[in-house]
Amino acid sequence: MPVHDPTDLAANGFERRLAAITATALRADSVERDELLAVLASSDDDLLDVIAAAGRVRRKFFGRRVKLNYLVNMKSGMCPEDCGYCSQRLGSTAEILKYSWINPDEAAGHARCAIDAGAKRICLVAAGRGPADRDIERVTDTIAVIKNSAPAVEVCVCLGLLKHGQAERLRAAGADAYNHNLNTSAENYGRICSTHSFTDRAATVAAAKSAGLSPCSGAIVGMGESDDDIVDVALALRELQPDSVPVNFLIPFEGTPLGGHWELTPQRCLRILAMFRFAFPDVEVRVAGGREIHLRSLQPLALHLANSMFLGDYLTSQGQPGEADRAMIADAGFVIEGIDESTLPVDRHDLVVTRRRGAGTTIPANT
């Protein structure tokens, strides 16, 4: 009688499960909640298999392209909201830069540098509960200056909760996308913020989408949430059908309630990114804030999972130099997605490509 090692059986069980999850994601079908939980609960011994499997999904839908996004913090600090993870929150004593609205020319100048360095999307962000009408005008002027010098660049706006009609005004001003993260599960939301609700956030993402803005909405992990919370926020996001999903790793600023809270390992970050890739096979998944400090020397592995990242600095903390970001992408065998390559779903002409090779041409067949 052969004797089975129970650990082998468990390993084979996960291998089979991972193969089924991968097959589902490769078809762009919805991977179920339990399967997403299994990815998060997998062991470090399985990590490279998980990355390889999720990497197949990433390559099927995005090849080896990496989209670079650049944040312009238009107004920093002094927010009246109390999001516990945020260095700009009410009562934060984090020693961050604090300033009121920068003018459109200054914002466009930073955007220009980022575009020249490979950024395809500029994210115009301002701290606050939500914009006043005057703020929409400021952003409208900024979009005009940026688009005047770089018409093909994507502009995403992130101004907090939107009031009736504001999403439509931003769309009319030429904004391509609107970012508003759900951050964590509905159940966990009350633990991280008391001044607005999960429902408020979801309503703004929905309003942006119905105004024709490409919805960008993601999560923050490393705040003491459970695996269930992470999967639940992924599933809540999936219901909102975002076009891009930033995955942030908590930057634990001293002077905020979560200061000094370090719970993530590089391996855990990679499993979380793999879970988001399986949950969003053909949607832009962005490795966002905190990648340098949590993934550390394993950052390049994240490129096999996420197809998008921020270039350079974040809103209130510094990222690694842009030059190091570009070198990492090249060294890992990926390529920066060009500004002329339109990949917003509305422009996904790349999904239907007229054949210009093989039969009827002098160009070899695609074999």
Ligand code: SF4
């Ligand atoms: S996340 Fe936004 S709304 Fe919350 S405290 Fe920070 S700037 Fe304010």
